[in-house]
Amino acid sequence: MYCLNFLEWEELKLSYNFKQEEIENIIKHFGKEFYEKVLRDIEVYTEKWSLTSFQFIPSYSANIVFTCHSETFGNVVLKIGNPNAREVFTEFNTLIEYDGRRFCTVFDADIENGVIVEEWIKPGIPLRNENSLEKRLFVFSSLYNDLHITPAKSEIYPTYMEWVDKITAYMSQQKDCTELYVYMRHAQEICHSLSSVYSQKMLLHGDFHHDNILLGKDGKYKIIDPKGVVGDPIFDVPRFILNEFGDDITPELHEKINGIITFFEKSLDIPNDIIRKCLFVETAMGICWCVEDGSTPDEYPSLVKTVAFAEAMLNH
CATH class of the missing domain: 3.30.200.20 (Phosphorylase Kinase; domain 1)
Known part of the structure; x- marks a missing residue:
């Protein structure tokens, strides 16, 4: 030794x-x-x-x-x-x-x-640092396609639906943010509907976004920090889109997210409306996790604005 x-x-x-x-x-x-x-x-x-x-x-x-x-x-x-x-x-x-x-x-x-x-991973430059949106989308698509595997022991992982149900139950007890709970209930209903059709039980990353995609010394990107969750691969797409939102909800953002969804519809072969539904579910869950992690009532209006934007995206 x-x-x-x-x-x-x-x-x-x-x-x-x-x-x-x-x-x-x-x-x-x-x-x-x-x-x-x-x-x-x-x-x-x-x-x-x-x-x-x-x-x-x-x-x-x-x-x-x-x-x-x-x-x-x-x-x-x-x-x-x-x-x-x-x-x-x-x-x-x-x-x-x-x-x-x-x-x-x-x-x-x-x-x-x-x-x-x-x-x-060295140099470990996160995909977030790539200035070209098209390049970011291409890298994500190349990593996502044909990525997911069937877990050897699925019972050791939570399921995506369990995540959604758990945070919905938590929000039902938060009396000071009922508006967010209503959004989360809507997201839960959509997720149950999606899961009845998109029912593969694959091993997902669970937090598949820019900062968990790092550039290696061979010029290829690698994925880090998986959460480990079981569900259909469609549920591994929206977290990346959510991380393209930025700090402000603007008309330009609506146009940008529409473009991303159109790109992924083709590159990932997932219907446009399904991506939109997944994005709303993930946004509502992520926003409600913010509440669980200690966001203050002063921050709730901003959280509501973000999830309302994702819900509006359901209708293009």
Whole structure:
């Protein structure tokens, strides 16, 4: 086994010194107990996977993320998450099932402790940085077509319909945002209708958008950060479109989204009206997740405006 000498340990200890602001953000988002877990995990997995050259990625989303170098695997991404979160388990298993086909490779994990080590895509430029809309749509289409597989054990993943039903049930209890609940109920009805016709049980990414599509050194894009959810492939399209909305709902946006839907109708061979329905379902669910994640009542009018725009797109 590779052993670190004293100087290497001293260098590593320095690289682990979180800035005070980063410590506060970790504790704010995850709690003090989780921050202490991260410190313990860094020590454990540095030895386990011979890790050096840590760089902290301050995303504060589902995991604490580092890029680093492994004597065993090369350039890697280390993710430290909540061992009780199902997402760690489903991400790991999704990457195992796809086995590097258009996705990043997963090298190892300690799922019981919520830790994954996977391929670091370099240079890792997100598709969001591509200025050409047509190029972005072409890249997504090329990754999406013929991507999806039947999971070996579908029962270990949530279903897309379960996602929709769960957030609808949550919104039914939120008395201060009934307008959003009405939109979510409409989306739930549409999703049930879609699922009765588009009923394949394939392994979906679940969050298939620009920032999870990274440029590799071979000039090809790879997919990262799958949620791991079972459903028809049509439900893996709308999150990408939703991420083309931007900050403001404008007449120009209506024209842009219509163009994207027309492009995908041809490139993905999915009927125009089906894409529109999927987009409304995904938008309503995403907006309601914002409420679940702590959006304040002051933000509700903006959230309503976004989901109302997606509903209006149902009628072109």
